[in-house]
Amino acid sequence: MSTDPRTRSWVEIQPQALRRNLRRIREAIGGSSAIIPMVKADGYGLGMEQVVETVELDDPLGYGVATLEEGLRLREAGVDKPVIVFSPIPPGAYESAVAHGLTVTISDVDSLERLSNATTAAGVKARFQVEVDTGMGRSGFDWSTVSEWGPAVAERVCATLCWEGCYTHFHSADVEEDAATMAQWRRFKEALGALEGGPGSLTHACNAAAALRYPALAADAVRPGIFLYGGAVGLGVARPEEVVRVRARVTFIRDVAEGATVGYRSTYRSRGAERWATLGIGYGDGLPRSLGNRGSALLSGRRVPIIGRISMDMTVVDITGAEGVSVGDTATLIGTDKEESITLDEVADLAGTISYEILTGLTSRLSRVWLASEDA
Numbered sequence: 176m177s178t179d180p181r182t183r184s185w186v187e188i189q190p191q192a193l194r195r196n197l198r199r200i201r202e203a204i205g206g207s208s209a210i211i212p213m214v215k216a217d218g219y220g221l222g223m224e225q226v227v228e229t230v231e232l233d234d235p236l237g238y239g240v241a242t243l244e245e246g247l248r249l250r251e252a253g254v255d256k257p258v259i260v261f262s263p264i265p266p267g268a269y270e271s272a273v274a275h276g277l278t279v280t281i282s283d284v285d286s287l288e289r290l291s292n293a294t295t296a297a298g299v300k301a302r303f304q305v306e307v308d309t310g311m312g313r314s315g316f317d318w319s320t321v322s323e324w325g326p327a328v329a330e331r332v333c334a335t336l337c338w339e340g341c342y343t344h345f346h347s348a349d350v351e352e353d354a355a356t357m358a359q360w361r362r363f364k365e366a367l368g369a370l371e372g373g374p375g376s377l378t379h380a381c382n383a384a385a386a387l388r389y390p391a392l393a394a395d396a397v398r399p400g401i402f403l404y405g406g407a408v409g410l411g412v413a414r415p416e417e418v419v420r421v422r423a424r425v426t427f428i429r430d431v432a433e434g435a436t437v438g439y440r441s442t443y444r445s446r447g448a449e450r451w452a453t454l455g456i457g458y459g460d461g462l463p464r465s466l467g468n469r470g471s472a473l474l475s476g477r478r479v480p481i482i483g484r485i486s487m488d489m490t491v492v493d494i495t496g497a498e499g500v501s502v503g504d505t506a507t508l509i510g511t512d513k514e515e516s517i518t519l520d521e522v523a524d525l526a527g528t529i530s531y532e533i534l535t536g537l538t539s540r541l542s543r544v545w546l547a548s549e550d551a
């Protein structure tokens with residue numbers, strides 16, 4: 176681990192593991208479906224530009240983001256592939272989206288009207304995709320009312336307004352039971368069948384979980400996110416390779432007698448003579464506060480318990496009996512150290528959330544260290 180000795184805590188990212196996770200998806204879906212990696216929320220917290228630089232080596236079709244700002248950031252980074260904004264954007268954002276060649280996704284005729292106006296204003300061509308809501312309920316045209324909106328969309332297509340595709344989003348692709356996903360798929364197919372003058376050349380539905388669990392639904396493209404970044408996608412699918420490790424330096428060590436307390440509200444009390452190590456990481460770095468008295472860290476490949484409440488800037492572990500720990504040593508809060516691992520999903524489960532929230536919750540205080548090779 177070669178990291179600036181001044182750094183108190185950081186995220187280590189393994190680009191080769193990320194690429195191997197992407198290739199696992201490619202193998203699952205076969206050669207006839209394209210891949211649109213989802214790099215929204217700063218590449219799930221890893222760093223959007225570096226994620227793109229990494230997966231670009233595998234030549235994906237384009238990139239998926241959630242906001243205008245994220246799309247603009249990709250353009251600033253020099254991405255000239257398709258960039259699709261997979262959330263409705265505010266009315267005032269269309270002109271900028273069009274001017275920078277972003278593909279917007281449309282959930283109602285009003286937005287298409289705004290896009291059309293922006294095209295005229297910018298004097299350029301605009302691309303859009305139609306979202307079909309098959310049960311997710313947050314955006315998209317209703318799958319069952321195509322006869323109402325389908326013709327209205329089709330009639331607005333013109334030389335400057337290009338209907339690029341249609342997609343839906345599964346809400347339960349990562350659960351064991353497949354009935355909900357199959358029902359959504361049938362609705363999507365039914366809606367596509369009812370569209371006249373569409374649905375554009377590109378139809379797609381699968382997130383990472385769906386791509387891996389239901390490769391038959393891969394259609395023209397898949398939109399993987401979490402699996403690329405090392406988050407598991409449910410039963411029956413092999414785990415992704417570990418991409419992210421969260422590390423923190425031991426910044427202080429003390430020996431305590433029985434009855435010493437640690438942390439706000441003194442929720443932990445030593446049961447005898449103990450040795451405690453303070454780590455330079457806290458909830459201000461994105462370490463979930465709920466891991467207090469429940470989670471653990473690794474020191475030299477050994478698991479040690481987090482004791483007391485996690486503070487904004489510091490976390491204390493009990494290292495009694497763990498020999499040879501010194502100030503300046505590296506602790507691992509997520510990831511592998513020697514033979515032992517604390518997986519991203521283990522931390523998420525323990526914190527009562529999902530891997531997505533853990534990754535996107537890692538704050539800017541943690542520097543992102545992209546490893547050049549995998550020998551760390």
Ligand SMILES: *Cc1c(COP(=O)(O)O)cnc(C)c1O
Pocket residue numbers: 213215261344381382383384398399400401402
């Ligand atoms: C975020 C997102 C995805 C990726 O989902 P994962 O579960 O991370 O694979 C796919 N499609 C859309 C529309 C999304 O918003």
